[in-house]
Amino acid sequence: MIESLVRGDAVHRAAYIDPAMFALEEERIFRRAWLYAAHESEVPNAGDYVLTRLGPEEVILVRREDGGLSALYNRCAHRGARIVSQPSGNARQLRCPYHSWTYRLDGSLVGVPLAEGYSDTHDLQGLSAVPRLESYRGFVFASHSAAGASLADFLGGLKSAFDNLVDRAPAGTVTRFGGSLRLEYRGNWKMFMENAVDLVHPNFVHRSSVDAARVHPEALEADAITQQGAEMFLANGMRAAQWDEVPLHAFPGGHVYMDGFYRQGVIAPERDDPVFERYRRALIERHGADKAAAVLAVDRFNNLVWPNISVNSRFGAMRVVRPLAVDHTVVDVVCFRLDGAPEEMHQLTLQFVNLAASPASLVASDDLEIFERCQRGLASGTNEWINMSRGAAGEMRADRRQADGSIVSGGTSELPIRHQFETWKTWMAQ
Amino acid sequence: MGELELWHRVQAFLFHEARLLDERRFGEWLELYAPDAEYWVPYAWEQKDPKEHVSLFYETVTLLRMRVDRLENELSPLDAPKSRVNHFLSNLTVEDAGGSELVARAYLLYCEYRREEQRWFAGRATWRLRAEGKSYRIAAKRVDLLNADQDSGHLRFAIPF
Numbered sequence: 287m288i289e290s291l292v293r294g295d296a297v298h299r300a301a302y303i304d305p306a307m308f309a310l311e312e313e314r315i316f317r318r319a320w321l322y323a324a325h326e327s328e329v330p331n332a333g334d335y336v337l338t339r340l341g342p343e344e345v346i347l348v349r350r351e352d353g354g355l356s357a358l359y360n361r362c363a364h365r366g367a368r369i370v371s372q373p374s375g376n377a378r379q380l381r382c383p384y385h386s387w388t389y390r391l392d393g394s395l396v397g398v399p400l401a402e403g404y405s406d407t408h409d410l411q412g413l414s415a416v417p418r419l420e421s422y423r424g425f426v427f428a429s430h431s432a433a434g435a436s437l438a439d440f441l442g443g444l445k446s447a448f449d450n451l452v453d454r455a456p457a458g459t460v461t462r463f464g465g466s467l468r469l470e471y472r473g474n475w476k477m478f479m480e481n482a483v484d485l486v487h488p489n490f491v492h493r494s495s496v497d498a499a500r501v502h503p504e505a506l507e508a509d510a511i512t513q514q515g516a517e518m519f520l521a522n523g524m525r526a527a528q529w530d531e532v533p534l535h536a537f538p539g540g541h542v543y544m545d546g547f548y549r550q551g552v553i554a555p556e557r558d559d560p561v562f563e564r565y566r567r568a569l570i571e572r573h574g575a576d577k578a579a580a581v582l583a584v585d586r587f588n589n590l591v592w593p594n595i596s597v598n599s600r601f602g603a604m605r606v607v608r609p610l611a612v613d614h615t616v617v618d619v620v621c622f623r624l625d626g627a628p629e630e631m632h633q634l635t636l637q638f639v640n641l642a643a644s645p646a647s648l649v650a651s652d653d654l655e656i657f658e659r660c661q662r663g664l665a666s667g668t669n670e671w672i673n674m675s676r677g678a679a680g681e682m683r684a685d686r687r688q689a690d691g692s693i694v695s696g697g698t699s700e701l702p703i704r705h706q707f708e709t710w711k712t713w714m715a716q
Numbered sequence: 717m718g719e720l721e722l723w724h725r726v727q728a729f730l731f732h733e734a735r736l737l738d739e740r741r742f743g744e745w746l747e748l749y750a751p752d753a754e755y756w757v758p759y760a761w762e763q764k765d766p767k768e769h770v771s772l773f774y775e776t777v778t779l780l781r782m783r784v785d786r787l788e789n790e791l792s793p794l795d796a797p798k799s800r801v802n803h804f805l806s807n808l809t810v811e812d813a814g815g816s817e818l819v820a821r822a823y824l825l826y827c828e829y830r831r832e833e834q835r836w837f838a839g840r841a842t843w844r845l846r847a848e849g850k851s852y853r854i855a856a857k858r859v860d861l862l863n864a865d866q867d868s869g870h871l872r873f874a875i876p877f
């Protein structure tokens with residue numbers, strides 16, 4: 287049944303619009319896969335907690351006194367009230383505001399007022415814990431399923447995205463900073479993940495900001511923020527032949543990354559300004575010249591960890607896609623500081639997010655509008671099938687299978703969409 | 717100049733700014749800004765610093781120019797159909813900020829209609845104004861939305877605050 291929704295070059299519109307399909311995605315993908323919860327640096331001390339959303343569940347990630355982490359469902363074992371309502375904080379114990387049931391940081395029950403009145407006081411429960419919790423280089427993931435591949439195996443070929451981000455830090459660690467932005471759209475969650483590596487759309491969807499930047503060449507000589515904005519907007523205006531020179535890499539497990547395409551000025555991968563030189567020296571001190579050069583040479587834009595993360599290692603930014611309903615999605619955008627790097631480097635990260643990822647930015651706002659138009663358009667049943675055939679056959683097809691198991695295609699191929707749906711089909715079918 | 721006259725003059729200036737935005741007279745709108753002006757819409761309540769935290773937007777006049785040129789080139793999906801906007805200002809106060817500068821504060825209501833939907837945003841606006849002849853130039857504008865934090869998200873709009 288599910289298999290019949292995905293053909294090699296087309297997918298049935300039910301995958302985007304059918305609430306029953308979304309319920310099945312929650313059960314078979316979001317209750318099984320490793321989902322990003324938070325970064326270790328958000329909960330450095332005992333009692334520190336953050337609220338996060340793992341698929342359909344709200345979860346408290348909390349640092350225990352023994353230094354370990356617990357991921358607890360945010361639901362009192364008694365009447366079901368939400369225990370924590372602040373996005374983050376510090377607590378010695380977790381206490382329900384309703385009848386004051388109180389829990390330790392590992393979720394076990396400390397005490398219950400008027401305990402003798404309950405029918406079986408020996409059987410009163412603590413908070414339920416998410417079955418699996420693992421960190422990869424400081425990035426904390428959890429899974430609602432007790433069984434399944436290890437986190438490292440799940441991340442597979444895209445462990446490299448986290449490796450490169452952390453390796454870029456002269457002190458060897460990264461720290462969350464700068465708060466977070468939230469995008470929201472009335473459309474299916476998969477659209478965000480597909481669009482993030484769709485290299486045909488920028489020249490059309492982002493044309494208004496490309497053209498606006500083209501008529502202001504003076505911006506390229508202005509202050510750092512203006513320059514960064516102009517360079518970022520202009521880069522989206524590459525010709526199709528240039529986009530095709532930005533390879534896409536698809537890895538087993540549904541993961542995909544695209545190479546970088548920011549080449550000019552302040553957004554170039556390597557620069558010779560004094561700040562970058564200081565940074566490079568600090569990195570060489572940590573890694574030695576060869577490894578430092580190799581780390582800086584990794585120039586990728588979006589690294590997509592299936593099902594719902596996009597990491598930009600070079601700019602220290604990450605987007606976590608959180609599906610709320612078949613036609614309702616939020617995306618949290620977060621930033622990481624490279625510990626040990628010059629402070630000025632972090633301005634690039636903040637401005638990257640402000641200029642392209644903020645819901646009010648000249649870039650993301652147009653993408654979100656397009657997702658909503660797709661969602662509304664797909665309500666039409668005039669054609670049950672959605673085309674994803676570009677680059678699947680014919681003259682364009684030049685996919686290359688690599689020794690590491692990845693497949694590489696030209697930038698304008700829809701290989702990533704087909705690849706994501708192959709993985710989707712596998713998880714959804716069983 | 718008396719206090720009342722000053723207050724009235726600043727109010728007329730700010731009403732003029734609002735009208736230019738509402739009537740999409742973006743070129744004239746940007747002429748109200750000093751070339752080194754800073755335009756900031758924080759993304760956290762009581763945000764201290766645009767360089768420590770992400771912002772909804774934090775832009776120079778040149779970036780603002782691109783923002784409005786993008787609407788005038790009519791290529792943005794976000795602005796098709798075109799948004800209609802009213803800026804409402806109230807609770808205005810004016811303080812002397814030393815030199816030839818003033819600080820004006822007002823409550824802002826922003827009503828937007830587009831694509832079968834009417835939306836309201838409420839916030840507090842702060843302007844740093846430089847006296848210039850009988851009028852002013854905006855040296856900085858900051859708008860703190862009541863819902864400027866991660867719980868909202870639906871903060872997409874074509875026309876600036």
